[in-house]
Amino acid sequence: MTTAINGRHIPDRLTSPAARALKSWEALLLVVAIAIFILNALASPYFLDPWNLSDASFNFTEKAMIAFAMAMLIVAGEIDLSVGAIIALASTVMGLAMTAGASTPVLVLLGLGTGLLCGAFNGLLVAGFGLPSIVVTIGTMSLFRGVSYIVLGDGAFTGYPESFAWFGQGYVFWVVTVELVIFALAALVFGILLHRTSFGRMVYAIGNNATAARFSGIRVERIRFVLFLLTGLMSGIAAICLTSRLGSTRPSIAAGFELEVVTIVVLGGVSILGGSGSVPGVVLAALVMGLVTFGLGLLNVPGIVMSIVTGALLISVIALPRLWAMARRR
Amino acid sequence: MxxxxxxxxxxxxxxxxxxxxxxxxxxxxxxxxxxxxxxxxxxxxxxxxxxxxxxxxxxxxxxxxxxxxxxxxxxxxxxxxxxxxxxxxxVTAIHQETVLFDELTVAENIFIGHAPRNRWGLIDRRAMRARARAILAGIGADLNPAARLRDLGIASKHLVAIARALSIDxxxxxxxxxxxxxxxxxxxxxxxxxxxxxxxxxxxxxxxxxxxxxxxxxxxxxxxxxxxxxxxxxxxxxxxxxxxxxxxGRPVDQIYPKRPARIGEPVLTVAGYSHPTEFADITFTLRRGEILGFYGLVGAGRSEVMQALFGITRPSKGACRIEGKVRVIRSTAQAVDAGIVYVPEDRGRQGAVKGLPIFQNVTLPSLARTSRAGFLRLAEEFALAREYTQRLDLRAASLDQDVALLSGGNQQKVVIAKWLATRPRVIILDEPTKGIDIGSKAAVHDFMSELAAQGLSVIMVSSEIPEVLGMSDRVIVMREGRIAGEFASERMTPENLVRAAVGLDRDAPRPGEGEAA
Amino acid sequence: MSLLKSRETILALAILALLAAIASRFPGFVAPRNLARVLTDTSPLILLALGQMAVILTKCIDLSVAANLALCGMVAALMNGAGVPLPLILLAVVLLGAALGAVNGLLVWRLGIPSIVVTLGTMTIYRGSIFLMTGGAWINAHQMSDAFKAFPRTVVLGLPVMAWIGLAGIAAMALLLTRTPLGRAFHAVGGNPHAAVYTGISVGRTQCAAFVLSGALAGLTGYLWVARYAVAYVDIAAGFELDVVAACVIGGIAIAGGAGTVAGAVMGALFLGIIKNALPVVGISPFWQMAISGSAILLAIAFNAASRRDPGRIILKQAEHRT
Structure with missing residues (x-):
């Protein structure tokens, strides 16, 4: 500790980061995840089978990849509702290239490139022209998917090369799928980016108070643009995985993804108003969503009922703490 | 009546x-x-x-x-x-801030919340306009009750606010x-x-x-x-x-701890800065170790000039030199690079990021220095934050505490600490002691003197005459977006400043006047 | 009051230009009978856009309208199957829609949850509830009574009832927004929430009222939709909420709240309705519609942003004279 020059000494921290983590939203999510895991294990004998669990991971990995980028975007006070449409467009571009005989590496590059271009388009409109991201991405959502419909109509692209199937159907070792590895890598990269770099710090500052961030010499527009670019890139990666897994492209591919991605992000404790949230929270939220869906699936609950559970979960995770606070104030 | x-x-x-x-x-x-x-x-x-x-x-x-x-x-x-x-x-109030609605008409603004109704319970627009016209006439305001507020000037809006206050009995x-x-x-x-x-x-x-x-x-x-x-x-x-x-609560002369500073060579030279609507022909020089006061009535364009110097807005004309070198400042990041920093008047909105901890606020513009290859180094951040918050005598429970929990005066200290940590050449303080307690005020003044004595150049925008006179080496007065006069040593009197600010100072020639109409 | 404000005028001109362009090749499209058909076809979108507009004026957004519509439509079909007379069904769907809107509104008002989160959640809940009620079954034309199906198509004074309901909705909304304290409060709350508090207007209560209004209109539209297309199932009007928001955005309703007119919302809906109806006529695949409306949204946002750009403070005397 240095000695005070003319002021009094102020301690760096009063509570240790570990103590803080114990009382956090993420800790609560972890408890919920474990509880659901145990409940599922008790409810169904098939649940603990590693192959079943590995299979079940597909229902969150693609969405969660995007959720990491979306989390950063929402922390910065923006939103991208066009992610599902970006997947559709990227998948369509890959499909067109595939029918023209493109090889797997070219397909992958086109998928990533389309994602980046779409992200850049959103970023240009929001950061460059200062338009509100929610309506811009509602517009680009129609535009991107609309282009897919123009290309495909009610048709589909099928017949992707065998090597392309690796991304969505392959295993790295034992039960660990390629998608699961991409998910874990994305979690790591985005976790470091948001929590351990000055870029991440600036994202928090912008989300808390964009004006004050600009008045602190931060290039707010540039950071917003990069965030849209990242979201586009992750949507491109998800498009590769999803197309590879389904083995076909229809214009309705990944319909409604944007809502599920936002749900994961919000469930993960990211404030929809910006300024707070963490990548570990999003990871846990993705796991919780995956476990709930899988568990209900094992109990033969139809998909649409699961969506009710998702919607109720989304509202109640935000409503319950507020109700609790209101009740305590009384 | x-x-x-x-x-x-x-x-x-x-x-x-x-x-x-x-x-x-x-x-x-x-x-x-x-x-x-x-x-x-x-x-x-x-x-x-x-x-x-x-x-x-x-x-x-x-x-x-x-x-x-x-x-x-x-x-x-x-x-x-x-x-x-x-x-x-x-009980009715004419508020300091505008509490009016741009998209509604004058009459609707006056009567929102208590509009006259017709027998079907609908708003009786004819009666509302007639009554609005009567109230406006009563205060001598010649405004069309059906005009949309968005299209009115600031003085007319003020009259609408007064009419609104008088519309209830x-x-x-x-x-x-x-x-x-x-x-x-x-x-x-x-x-x-x-x-x-x-x-x-x-x-x-x-x-x-x-x-x-x-x-x-x-x-x-x-x-x-x-x-x-x-x-x-x-x-x-x-x-x-x-x-x-x-x-x-105590004699006035004790508050301003202005120390004599050695004023050196010019650091910042602004020549002919102009903006389409906010200010014109702003020309001045700031020297090393100098505290230059900017006085004027509220809305005279002082903050607007400072925000242009800081890269928030772009001037349409004019040049800015720092230590003799021409600098084009188009963003706040460029201003910080050039060594100009700005402590804004609106602390809550523009100054501090209230939801972030103290140390993160302090290091925000200095992240390039405290991080390595883009990765944060918390120990460096705490060290930097500790150094500057202690110099400013910040009162806080810990450096990890959110800025929102601090008093106004201590928030201001965090904002100043944030800028000093960038080691600037020129610090612009916009109403630095507005709304903060007397103790913090003294600390800010004390510190300002110390900075000048150490060779930093300070611009202080202030609407408080005692503060301007007590702290400045020299004062520039602005009126209606232009420089209305510059005062130093014995000409720096309250009377001279006020006369220049309100436009009574007819002797001083002001360029551009008479071109209007 | 200035009759023609630039935003609405330009949109009206754009619609006229669109109609003229279509008519130059296909004059049949602008025949009164066909235009009446377009109006009838666009009525559901108009009604929902009017409700959405109230919500957007108060700085919120209602993404649950299409799910609300589908749920109320299904309830209407089920009630019809149970032999409930039509007036009661109409009353019931409006009340149910309003109640579903009130759920959104209360969550926004009482718990302060951002509207986009609330309606994202209720959207899936409302649509899922249809499945819970029916087990995923469809209710087809032959399961509906003739009176139930015929009402929206009944022609009165040359226009089907459906179109008349759309027109009545426009008139009622115009009256509500310009001539009632609640309507003015919608503008006030979105335009300057801080000031609204000073004038004694409750921001949350006003937002809640907007959601109730939007919900009631969605409920009514639910019946119209099911009766007109003579089918009810879980996924009717899926994704329609985006068309509704698009109509508002194209109509110049500021997503930041506070600014927008009934004329704008109606024209935004008509613009989309005309495109939808014209595409098959001019021989363009209907698959183009989504991309066209997406482009229209983006153009409308860019245009509105440009026309609303803050001119900044006017301090200089000569600048004040110039403007």
Whole structure:
């Protein structure tokens, strides 16, 4: 500790980061995840089978990849509702290239490139022209998917090369799928980016108070643009995985993804108003969503009922703490 | 119009406050204050920024609820749980901030919340416009009630706000710094209006810190200091010096610890800075170790010039040199690179990122220095934050505490610490002590002197004459977006500054005048 | 009051230009009978856009309208199957829609949850509830009574009832927004929430009222939709909420709240309705519609942003004279 020059000494921290983590939203999510895991294990004998669990991971990995980028975007006070449409467009571009005989590496590059271009388009409109991201991405959502419909109509692209199937159907070792590895890598990269770099710090500052961030010499527009670019890139990666897994492209591919991605992000404790949230929270939220869906699936609950559970979960995770606070104030 | 009202001796107050306490996280805004408002009399509420004037207005108009104490109307205790309850009790306010709606018409703005209805319960637009026209005529405002507010100028909007306050049958009218944004002529018209209201027997609470205004208009005075009631009385029994002493609580000359500094070579040279609507022909030089004051009325364009220098807005013309080198500043990042930093007036919105901890606020513009290859190094950040917060004598529980939990004065210290950590050449302080407590104020002043003595160049925008005179080596006065005069040494008198600021200083030639129309 | 404000005028001109362009090749499209058909076809979008507009004026957004519509439509079909008379069904769907809107509104008002989160959640809940009620079954034309199906198509004074309901909705909304305290409060709350508090308007209560209004209109439209297309199932009007928001955005309703007119919302809906109806006529695949409306949204946002750009403070005297 240095000695005070003319002021009094102020301690760096009063509570240790570990103590803080114990009382956090993420800790609560972890408890919920474990509880659901145990409940599922008790409810169904098939649940603990590693192959079943590995299979079940597909229902969150693609969405969660995007959720990491979306989390950063929402922390910065923006939103991208066009992610599902970006997947559709990227998948369509890959499909067109595939029918023209493109090889797997070219397909992958086109998928990533389309994602980046779409992200850049959103970023240009929001950061460059200062338009509100929610309506811009509602517009680009129609535009991107609309282009897919123009290309495909009610048709589909099928017949992707065998090597392309690796991304969505392959295993790295034992039960660990390629998608699961991409998910874990994305979690790591985005976790470091948001929590351990000055870029991440600036994202928090912008989300808390964009004006004050600009008045602190931060290039707010540039950071917003990069965030849209990242979201586009992750949507491109998800498009590769999803197309590879389904083995076909229809214009309705990944319909409604944007809502599920936002749900994961919000469930993960990211404030929809910006300024707070963490990548570990999003990871846990993705796991919780995956476990709930899988568990209900094992109990033969139809998909649409699961969506009710998702919607109720989304509202109640935000409503319950507020109700609790209101009740305590009384 | 009602008959002329003559206040009787010993008339009872219409409205009284007793023992009002209001606390916010980190601040005790009001600490057991009292206030009495008499019919047919103007009571001036006097106090420095941060004395609790705005809070009392919000309590009187039902926006805030007091933690303790009572509100008495005609001697009976009442509560104002909502703005409508205050209106129903006959309390109305002309607020400092614009509380109007740009997308609605003049008449709708006047009557929103209590519009006249026809027999089907719909808004009776004809009646509303007729009544709006009558009220506007009553205050001498020539405005079309059907005009959209968006299309009006600032002075006209102010008249709409006044008309709105008068549209309810008020017994108590609160005017919160009503002349701040008005021209000389408009101020004279406002005085006439106040006289008219007084003659109608309304109790008027007049909040201002301009003494000439208070002595012109008020019958009674009440002084608050740091959220506490100091004293009250009749205007004829008090002098300006008495009021100043009560406001400040100690002799004036002790507050400004200006040290003689060695003023060196020019650091910042601004030549012909202009903006299409905000300012024109701004030319000045700032030297090493100098504190240059910028004085003017609120809305004279001083902050706008400073924000252009800091890269928030772009000037349409003009050049800026730093240490002789021409610098084009198009973003705040470029300004920081060039060594110009800006402590904004609007601390809550522009200064501090309140949701982030102290240390993160301090290091925000210096992240390139505290991180390595883009990766954060927390130890470096804490070291930097520790160094500068201690130099500013910050009071906080820990550096990990959110800035939102600090008092206004300590938030300001965090903002200043943030900029000093970038080791700037020029620091611009925009109303640096507005709304902060006296202790922090002294610390900021003290520190400003120290910085200048160490060779930093300081621009201080301030609307408080004693502060400008007490701290500056030289003062530039702005009026209506232009430099109206520059004053140093013996010409730096309160009278000269005010004359230049209000445009009485006809001797000084001002370029560009007469081109209008 | 200025009759023609630039935003609405330009949109009206754009619609006229669009109609003229279509008519130059296909004059039959602008025949009164066909235009009446377009109006009838666009009525559901108009009604929902009017409700959405109230919500957007108060700085919120209602993404649950299409799910609300589908749920109320299903309830109407089920009630019809149970033999409930039509007037009662109409009353029931409006009340149910309003109640579903009130759920959104209360969550926004009482718990302060951002509207986009609330309606994202209720959207899936409302649509899922249809499945819970029916087990995923469809209700087809032959399961509906003739009176139930015929009402929206009944022609009165040359226009089907459906179109008349759309027109009545426009008139009622115009009256509500310009002539009632609540309507003015919608503008006030979104335009300057801070000031609204000073004038004694409750921001949350006003937002809640907007959601109730939007919900009631969605409920009514639910019946119209099911009766007109003579089918009810879980996924009717899926994704329609985006068309509704698009109509508002194209109509110049500021997503930041406070600014927008009934004329704008109606024209935004008509613009989309005309495109939808014209595509098959001019021989363009209907698959183009989504991309066209997406482009229209983006153009409308860019245009509105440009026309609303803050001119900044006017301090200089000569600048004040110039503007």
């Amino acid at each position: 009602q008959a002329e009202y003559r206040p009787q001796d010993g008339a009872a107050p219409v409205l009284s406050l007793r023992g009002i306490v209001k606390t916010f996280p980190g601040v005790r805004a009001l600490d057991g204050v009292r206030l009495d408002l008499y019919p047919g009399q103007v009571t001036a509420l006097i106090g420095e920024n941060g004395a609790g004037k705005s809070t009392i207005v919000k309590i009187l108009t039902g926006i805030y609820q007091p933690d303790e104490g009572e509100i008495l109307v005609d001697g009976q205790p009442v509560a104002f749980p909502t703005a409508q309850a205050a209106g129903a009790a006959g 008020a017994r108590v009218v609160i005017m919160d710094e009503p002349t701040a944004a008005l021209s000389h002529k408009e101020i004279a018209e406002l005085y006439e209006l106040v006289d008219k209201l007084r003659a109608q027997g309304k109790a008027i609470l007049f909040i201002s810190h301009k003494f000439d205004e208070i002595f012109r208009i008020a019958d009674r005075w009440t002084v608050f200091r740091d959220g506490q009631f100091v004293d009250q009385g009749q205007m004829e029994d008090v002098t300006e010096a008495d009021l100043v002493r009560m406001m400040v």
